[in-house]
Amino acid sequence: MTNENRKQLHERLWSAAVQLRANSGLKLNEISEPILGLIFLKFADVRFKRAKVEMEAEREKNTEGRQSPLTADHYKSKGVLFLPEIASYSYLMSLPESKNIGKAINEAMKEIEAKNTDLAGVLPQDYTSLHKIPGENSKILVTLLKNFNQIPDDIEGDAFGEIYEYFLGEFARAEGAKGGEFFTPQSIVKLLVEIIEPYHGKIFDPACGSGGMFVQSANFVKSHSVKKSQVMNEVALYGQEKGSSNIRTAKMNLAIHGLSGKIAEVNSFYTDAFNSVGTFDFVLANPPFNVKGKDKNKQMVIDPAKIKGDPRYYLGLPITGKGEISNANYLWMQMFASALNPKGRAGFVMANSASDAGNAEKEIRKKMIDAGMVDVIVSVGTNMFMNATLSCTLWFFDKRKANTERTNKILFINAQDIFTEIDRAHSDWTDEQIQEIAGIVRRYREEEGEEKYKDIKGRCKVATLKEIQNNEYSLNPGRYVEIIEKEMSNVDFDARMKELMGEFGNLTIEAHKMEKKIQEDWKTIL
Numbered sequence: 275m276t277n278e279n280r281k282q283l284h285e286r287l288w289s290a291a292v293q294l295r296a297n298s299g300l301k302l303n304e305i306s307e308p309i310l311g312l313i314f315l316k317f318a319d320v321r322f323k324r325a326k327v328e329m330e331a332e333r334e335k336n337t338e339g340r341q342s343p344l345t346a347d348h349y350k351s352k353g354v355l356f357l358p359e360i361a362s363y364s365y366l367m368s369l370p371e372s373k374n375i376g377k378a379i380n381e382a383m384k385e386i387e388a389k390n391t392d393l394a395g396v397l398p399q400d401y402t403s404l405h406k407i408p409g410e411n412s413k414i415l416v417t418l419l420k421n422f423n424q425i426p427d428d429i430e431g432d433a434f435g436e437i438y439e440y441f442l443g444e445f446a447r448a449e450g451a452k453g454g455e456f457f458t459p460q461s462i463v464k465l466l467v468e469i470i471e472p473y474h475g476k477i478f479d480p481a482c483g484s485g486g487m488f489v490q491s492a493n494f495v496k497s498h499s500v501k502k503s504q505v506m507n508e509v510a511l512y513g514q515e516k517g518s519s520n521i522r523t524a525k526m527n528l529a530i531h532g533l534s535g536k537i538a539e540v541n542s543f544y545t546d547a548f549n550s551v552g553t554f555d556f557v558l559a560n561p562p563f564n565v566k567g568k569d570k571n572k573q574m575v576i577d578p579a580k581i582k583g584d585p586r587y588y589l590g591l592p593i594t595g596k597g598e599i600s601n602a603n604y605l606w607m608q609m610f611a612s613a614l615n616p617k618g619r620a621g622f623v624m625a626n627s628a629s630d631a632g633n634a635e636k637e638i639r640k641k642m643i644d645a646g647m648v649d650v651i652v653s654v655g656t657n658m659f660m661n662a663t664l665s666c667t668l669w670f671f672d673k674r675k676a677n678t679e680r681t682n683k684i685l686f687i688n689a690q691d692i693f694t695e696i697d698r699a700h701s702d703w704t705d706e707q708i709q710e711i712a713g714i715v716r717r718y719r720e721e722e723g724e725e726k727y728k729d730i731k732g733r734c735k736v737a738t739l740k741e742i743q744n745n746e747y748s749l750n751p752g753r754y755v756e757i758i759e760k761e762m763s764n765v766d767f768d769a770r771m772k773e774l775m776g777e778f779g780n781l782t783i784e785a786h787k788m789e790k791k792i793q794e795d796w797k798t799i800l
Contacts, residue, residue, distance in 0.1 A: 280433065283424065284440045287313075290421035291441070297414055298404045306445045307519060309418070311383065311398035313441065314526045316422045317434040318355045318386065319363035323427065325354040346389050353532060355393075358385045367419055375412040375419075376402035392534065396525045435489065435531045442484050442523070447700075458483070458560040458623065459658055461703035462668070463490040466558055466621035468712040469650065469670055473498060474508045475555025478613050480542040481606070482513030485524030487558035489531050511535030512554070514542045543576050543605060550613040551585050557613050557620035557671075561606040564625050567599025576602060586612045589641045592634040603628040604638045611647055611671055619649075620671040626653075629667055629750040640747045643739070646681050647671045650715055653751040655690035657701040665690070667751070670715075682739035685718045686751040687711060688732060732756045 291309050295302060329348060333341055346356035359365055361382035369378055383397040405411040425437070439460065446457030467490045474495075479487045492505045499508065511528070513535060515521050521539050528535055538547035567576045576599045578591055587608045594600045603625060610620040629651070631639070642648055649672035656665045675681060689711050693701040703711075714734050717727035729735045737754045745753045 280436065284437060286424060287421060287437065288441065288444050290418055291444070294404065294414055294418060297410070300404060302445055302448055303519075305404070306441075307398040307522065308401055308404065310438065310441060310523060310526060311401075312379075312418055312422050313434070313438055314397070314530060315361075315366075315379075315382065315386075316363055316425055317438075317530050318357060318361075320425070320427050320429065320434070321354050322349065322357045322362070325349055325352050328352075350390075355386065355529070356389045358389060361385045363419075363423065367423060371409075371412050371416055373412070374402070374408060375415040376404065376408075379415065393525065393529065396522045398522070432531075435527075438527055438530050439486065439489070442486075442527075457659070458486055459702065460486070460490065461708060462560075462623065462654070462658060463487055463558075464493075464705075465652075465703065465708050465711055466623075466668065467491055467494045468708060469715050470556055470558065470619040470621040472509060472556040472558075472619075476510045476512065476553065477556045477558060478512045478548070478550060478554040479557070479559050480514040480550070480609055480613075481559050481561040482515045482524055482537060483520050483560070485513065485527040485535075485537075487560075488513065488524075488528060488533060488535055491556070491558065492531060492533050505532075506534060512548050513537040514540050514545070514547055516541045542609065543602065544580050546584070546586060550609075552612070552615050554613045555615060555618055557610045557618070558622065559606070559610060559620075560623040561602075563603070563666075564627065565602035567594075567602075575599075576605070581605070588612055589638045590634065592638060594634070600634060601628075601631065603631065604635045607642070607669070608638070611642065614671065614673050616673055616676075618671075618673050620669075622669055624667050624669050626665060626667050626750075630748050636747060639749065642671075643684070643742060643747055643749070646676060647673060648684055648749065649675055649680065650685045650687065650718070651749050651751055652687045652689050652711065653755075655693055655701065657695075657699055658693070658703075663699060667749075669749075680719070683736050684739075684742060684749070685715065685734065685736050686749075686754040687714055687734045688751055688755040 291305065294300075294305050294309065298305065326344065326349075329344060329352070349356040360378070366375070366378060366382060369375055379401040380399045383399045383401075387393050387395070387397055401415060402408070402411060404414050425434070443457060443459070463486050466487070472491045472494060477488065477491050482488070488511045491509060491511075495505045495508050499505075511533065513524065515524065515537060516539065518539055521537050524537055536548070538545075540547050565575060567574070567578065569575050578593060578597065578599055581587060581591065587605060589604075589608055589611075592600045592602075592604045599605070606622070607624070607628075610622055614620055628635070648669070650668075650670035652668040652670075654666050654668060656663050658666070672680075692703065692707050692711065694704050694707065695701050713724070714727075714730075717724045718734075718736060720727070727736070732755065735754045741754070742748070
């Protein structure tokens with residue numbers, strides 16, 4: 275299947291989701307799981323039928339003695355989910371509309387979970403509630419089943435993964451940045467993975483969302499494996515996520531890509547499900563940006579009393595004068611840093627504001643920089659996210675740099691003008707652009723086969739610890755590399771103005787607080 279054919283297939287399949295939303299009256303977040311569940315079901319059916327044909331052919335060649343019927347264990351030995359007859363796609367397609375199709379799909383999902391215990395509690399089972407009228411509910415599901423039956427039976431597993439991730443991105447794009455959670459685009463994840471190079475070892479994501487970091491790590495291993503060994507022989511995947519819906523989505527995502535991993539349903543601020551300190555070879559994450567200790571209604575979001583003394587926050591807590599957590603960005607960063615073993619690397623997405631954050635956050639940043647773990651900072655332009663126009667910064671920790679020429683150096687890269695425009699509000703990186711950025715890092719690290727690194731005006735610069743100290747420990751790439759911002763569209767301008775107005779509002783509040791404090795201090799002096 276050509277790239278153009280795949281694109282057309284993706285768009286045809288997505289049109290069914292749009293139709294379901296229009297006909298059912300449900301919100302996008304209410305239809306995402308049922309839709310992804312049907313894609314998963316089609317995938318499982320294709321792999322099951324293919325494995326059945328292959329195993330039966332092998333049995334025909336082996337004519338010695340009588341052979342027992344194929345069982346669920348035979349399929350599991352091939353890494354394939356066992357599907358009972360009532361869970362096969364062809365069985366569901368054959369049901370008349372007069373039947374309760376929603377109930378039949380629910381039963382199919384229950385049977386798959388019963389026969390494949392790793393998926394227990396993962397698959398959606400609410401297919402009777404897509405429409406209030408049972409007959410209309412069945413019509414919608416028949417349409418969806420027919421639509422997803424367009425996926426050819428000879429499609430490769432990677433192509434199924436692409437369909438799944440395409441839908442994740444489209445749901446994110448359609449829903450927008452509600453709740454502050456951002457779907458991480460594949461190109462950003464690919465760059466994170468290319469730079470930390472997770473060839474072999476334990477990978478951790480304490481804000482794993484839909485599991486995209488794991489999928490791209492596995493793709494990296496596949497593309498670089500000389501022995502062509504199974505991915506799960508090379509890496510072990512561990513994730514934490516507080517949203518049960520996200521966990522189900524992630525586990526289906528892993529299964530579609532032929533992966534498995536341990537994902538714990540916990541609040542990562544409070545719970546360290548895998549005793550992470552010093553445990554992992556790699557950390558990859560896109561945590562929620564700028565989470566305050568208290569929300570706008572003054573409700574506690576992160577209780578400092580509950581995390582005081584947690585060994586993950588070994589550099590201190592970002593506490594305000596009122597004893598509240600000012601911002602979670604530096605909690606996440608310590609979580610990542612503390613999880614690394616002595617040779618560990620981390621790559622993660624971070625809000626731009628973290629690079630220059632002051633007060634307690636600055637003190638934590640100083641300790642990170644002085645300890646020599648911060649290795650690379652990449653400035654990313656706007657419009658890279660499906661559901662938000664904001665720009666961001668990519669951070670990389672590397673404990674391998676200790677006692678190397680890079681010990682007291684940090685590489686800054688300006689990638690704001692590297693992008694491929696999809697439309698006015700969305701940009702992306704091509705594989706060539708990803709390699710362009712990653713190649714700068716490989717030269718900086720003096721990796722085998724790479725040319726000698728050189729600073730490039732407007733693109734990259736290696737700054738010394740002394741330079742960074744002279745810049746008040748700022749990790750804003752603009753302090754070190756001349757940032758050439760791309761021309762803003764109206765959409766970019768509106769988003770940037772909102773961002774600047776928000777920053778201005780925060781600065782005004784801080785100025786008023788400082789003014790009040792000065793007046794109070796002055797009174798005590800007088």
